[in-house]
Amino acid sequence: MMTKGGRKVVKKTKLAVIGVGARGKGLMTNLARMEDVEIIAVCDRFMDRAEAARDTALELTGLSPRLHKDWHDVLDEPGLEGVIVATPWYLHIPVTIAAMKKGIRPGSEVGGAFDVQDCWKLIDTYEETGTPAMLLENRCWNRDAMLVTALAKAGLFGEIVACSMGYMHDLRKQVGGDKDPHHGRVREYLERNCNNYATHPLGPCAKLLGINRGNRITSLVAISSKAAGMADYVSRQPGHPLAGSSWKQGDITNVILTLAHGETIHLTLDTTLPRRYAHGFFVHGTRGMFNGEKREVFIDGMHDEEQPSELDNLDSFRDQYEDPIWRTFNPDDNAAHGGTDYLTLRAFVESIQKQTEPPIDVYDMATWKAVTPLSEQSIAHGGHPVDFPDFTRGMWLRR
Ligand SMILES: NC(=O)c1ccc[n+]([C@@H]2O[C@H](COP(=O)([O-])OP(=O)(O)OC[C@H]3O[C@@H](n4cnc5c(N)ncnc54)[C@H](O)[C@@H]3O)[C@@H](O)[C@H]2O)c1
Incomplete structure (x- = not known):
């Protein structure tokens, strides 16, 4: 912040948003409300969406x-410092790479890659250009996940042996294109069978287990159930345009990752059957565990297996172990994803302002997005183990 004639002048970081569907517009609105950000451009292949986003920005900021x-034209905007990539998944890596080549910092939305080679291209481009890129994995700022990570790092669970998390969200309306026939997920579920959204559950587990920072994923196995949910769902919607389609994406996809130090991470994708939203977060170590279904911390010697469960006792650990970020941050009741979107975007904006590496960097982006094509390979071969590339080229030991 500078002062001019006694007035406070805030230097604004110039950003653009590519893809202003439901998600991109939400992110843009969050950013437009920040006094140190200016949205200088918005882009969508549908101009009415771009115009609606522009109108929201104008209403909020007067600009x-x-x-x-x-989207290529966005990257020629003068003074552009960062770009949010909120398009369907197939464009995340091409736009991220093109932005890095122009020295503009990309913040990519979540979702998997198509090909492991594309993940390597992310790494090569970063190493050639030196332009940092961030994966906007908002679950890494989830308040409970951060608290549980702090408990694990403080040693309360002993030596960590296994973690699991899922993306368990009934997306049948989106996948069926009921809300928007152009929605990016529609083709994906028709054409592919993989864990297409692994970054959501992997992010918090990767932070907890130090992946790419002293630990790494060495192999993956994946199995998918049959695909019955979407066919059943669309068959019950009279005149649904996708009735009779054959869906490739299995309803429940399980991935197990093995890490260099012997831990496992179990990731579940469960998005096309009726259910309530859940994270399914579990952390298990030699001295205790966190059971996300019950929000229960169980510590050897402190809790007794014979006694009734201490449901929701996670909050009793807050005073001592709450992450500093959540001690001061107070999201309002309407904050998207409980305030995690705001925290993720602040981390992105501040890494641009301070010219630092973002907290989820290009090595994490490549690693987390690579689960999708690698799970596709494993599923196609009946759950065969697949070697996991070391995108850090050996640096994971020292990072
Ligand atoms: N982190 C989260 O919690 C969270 C939540 C929802 C969605 N997402 C992610 O955000 C992204 C966008 O999600 P969505 O639900 O808005 O998806 P979507 O498929 O509805 O829309 C993306 C937007 O991109 C536009 N688009 C498509 N191709 C384009 C192109 N070539 N050039 C410019 N614009 C183009 C579409 O018209 C649409 O408006 C996805 O990657 C999704 O996985 C993340």
Whole structure:
């Protein structure tokens, strides 16, 4: 912040948003409310969406971002410092790479890669250009996950042996294109069978187990159930355009990752059957565990297996172990994803302002996104183990 004639002048970080569907518009709105950010451009292949995003920015800030239909043009915006990539998954890596080549910092939305080679291209581009990129994995700022990570790092669970988490969210309306027939997930579920959303559950587990920072994933196995949920769902919607389609994506996909120090991570994708939203977060160590279904911390010697469960006792650990970020941050009741979107975007903006590496960097992005194509390979071969590449080229030991 600077002062001019006694007035406070806040230097604004110039950002653009590519893909202003439901998610991109939400992120843009969050950013437009920040006093140290200016949205200078928005882009969507549908101009009415770009115009709606522009109108929201104008209403919130009094400034009107320029509109683009072609994302390449956004990267030629003068003074652009960072770009949010909120398109469907197939564009995340191409836009991220193109932005890095122009010296513009990309913040990519979550979702898997198509090909492991694309993940290597992310690494090569970063190492050639030196432009940092961030994966906007908002679950890493989940308050409970951060607290449980602090308990694990403080040793309360002893030596960690296994973690699990899932993306368990009934997406049948989105996948069926009921809300928007152009929605990016529609084709994915018709054409592919993989864990397409592994970054959501992997992010918090990777932070807890130090993946790419002293630990790494060495192998993966994946199994998918049959795909019955979408066919049943669309068959019950009269006149649904996808009735009779054959869906490739299995309803429940399980991935197990093995790490260099012997831990396992179990990731579940469960998005096409009826259910309530859940994270399914479990952490298990030699001295205790966290059971996310009950929000229960169980410590050897402190809790007794013979006694009734201490449901929801996680909060009793807050005073001592709460992450500093959540001691001061107080999201309002309407904050998207409980405030985690705001915290993720602040980390992105502040890494640009301070010219630092973002907390989820290009090595994490490549690693977490690679679970998708590697799980696809494993599933296609009946759950065969697949070697996991070391995207850090050996640096995981020293990072
Ligand atoms: N982190 C989270 O909690 C969270 C939540 C929801 C969605 N997401 C992710 O955000 C991304 C966007 O999600 P969505 O639900 O808005 O998806 P979507 O498929 O509805 O929309 C993305 C937008 O990108 C636009 N688009 C598509 N191709 C384009 C192109 N070539 N050029 C410019 N614009 C283009 C579409 O028109 C659409 O408006 C996805 O990657 C999704 O996985 C993340």
